[in-house]
Amino acid sequence: MGINDTKLNEKIAEFEEELRTTKYNKRTQRSVGLLKAKIARLRDEKHKKSTAKIAADGFAVKKTGDATAALIGFPSAGKSTLLNKITDAESRVGAYAFTTLTVIPGVLNYKKTRIQILDVPGLIEGASEGKGRGKEVLAAASSADLIILLVDAAAPGQLQIMKNELYAARIRMNMKKPEIRITKKPTGGLNLSCGNLTKMDKATAIAMLHELKLNNADVVIRGDITPDELIDIVEGNRKYVPGITILNKVDLLDANALERVKAQINPDLCISAENNIGLDELKELIFKSLKFVRIYCKEAGKDADMSEPMVLTEGATIKNVCEKLHRDFVKRFRFARIWGKSVKFDGQKILKLDNKVADEDIVEVHVD
Ligand SMILES: Nc1nc2c(ncn2[C@@H]2O[C@H](COP(=O)(O)OP(=O)(O)OP(=O)(O)O)[C@@H](O)[C@H]2O)c(=O)[nH]1
Ligand SMILES: [Mg+2]
Incomplete structure (x- = not known):
């Protein structure tokens, strides 16, 4: 049995205090890296203890549509007002905190895609520790395609x-998953191969890996990573989710105040949900951020059906198109003809399933 929660919290607080008071430089980087690893390990232990409890209690919302975006904001930030404006949903709006107590889904129909938007209770400081339904709100954020x-x-x-x-x-x-490959082994010690690391030295990385209880493994690091990124990959279960920052209620500020706030937090867009300012731009931004690839399928000798695209996402290939058309199509695939941005000329014959398709391509699949 591990140490109990109070002890865990005390230990974490103690290490965090030490971390705060240690300046980061070449001389201290090793002890800072080790401290970070220790804290991460204790947090992980704490997290594992609590997850069972959350799972039973989490919001169960069925994902629908082509993608799901979660509206995350403090109580009274205007999430429900916004949901009601840009989707078909009706979520209660109130001039007091915690008006919304569960997840309210709505659908935004935009440029022939269906985007599910989740209105959730307000997020407050301490949410990750469970304050104010925080765990559930963060779970909704974690499983979304866009925050x-x-x-x-x-x-x-x-x-x-x-x-x-x-x-x-x-x-x-909005962080890229670091490129680190870990192959665990039963014995043989720790083997680290990496290029030039400028944010920590190799000895620090190795010390941290040992601290994280990785004693027998081949570890390959590509690129110049930070100690935090190393911890993320070793511990796993991090969610890499794209996100946008929207400033609401801009109607409350005069021009000068608005400029100051914009300089302070650098939002992607300013809106007023209540006064319908910036809502069209917001729809476009949500759509763009989800990186959809809309494909129009056609049969040989016929026109494509342009009314309803097959909606895929960035990186989608002909194979993905086939999979969506019919479960046998990947096996029976002969070639595809494509009109659009992914080919050099219209009607080009493509023989490879792993060829990428582009937004608004027209695709004709030929099978045996
Ligand atoms: N002035 C102004 N008020 C707004 C705007 N958007 C929302 N409000 C007001 O802010 C208050 C809170 O709005 P809600 O939409 O209920 O906020 P919420 O984020 O859903 O709040 P919780 O459900 O409690 O987390 C309401 O009184 C809204 O009328 C806006 O753009 N401008
Ligand atoms: Mg609300």
Whole structure:
């Protein structure tokens, strides 16, 4: 049995205090890396203890449509007001905190795609520790294809708190998954191969891997990673989710105040949900951020059906198109003819299933 929760918390707090008071430089980088690894390991232990409890209690929302976006914001940031404006849903709006107590889904129909948007209860400081239905809210964010951070223009400081809570909940918003390959072995020690590391030295990386209880493994690091990224990959279960930051209630600020807030938090877009400012731009931004690839399928000798695309996402291949058309099509595939941005000329014959398709391509699949 592990040490109990209070002890865990005390230990974490102790190491965090040490981390705060240690300056990071060449001389201290090893002890800083080790501290970070220790904290990560204790947090992981704590997390494992609590997950069973959350799972039973989490919001159960069925994903529908082509993608799901989660509206995350402090209580009264205007999430429900926004959901009601851009989707078909009706979520209660109130001038008091915690009006929304569960997940309310809505659908945004945009450019022939169906985007599910989840309105969830407000997020507050301490959410990742379970405050104010925090675990459930963060679970919704973690399983979404896009996080929409909604910030009240009158309280821009909310943004950093939300970002911290997401990070503590293992969500890596707008971060690229580091390229590290780990092959565990029963024996043989630790083998680390890497290029030039500038954010920590190789000895620090090895010390951290041992601290994270990785004693027998081949580890290959590609690129120049940070100690935090190393921890993320060794511990796993991080969610890499794209996100956008939206400043709401801009109607409350005058031009000068708005400029100051924009300079402070650098939002992707400013809106007023209540006064219908910036809502068309927001729909477009959500759509763009989800990186859809809309494919129009056609049969040989006939026109394509342009009314309803097959909706895939960035990186989709002819194989993905075949899979969606019919479960036998991958096996029976002969070639495809494509009109659009993914080919050099219209009607080009493509023989490879792993050829990428592009948004608005017209695809004709030929099978045996
Ligand atoms: N001035 C102004 N008020 C807004 C705007 N959007 C929402 N509000 C108001 O802000 C209050 C809270 O709005 P809600 O949509 O209920 O906020 P919420 O984020 O869903 O709040 P919780 O469900 O409690 O988390 C309401 O009184 C809304 O009328 C806006 O763009 N401008
Ligand atoms: Mg609400």
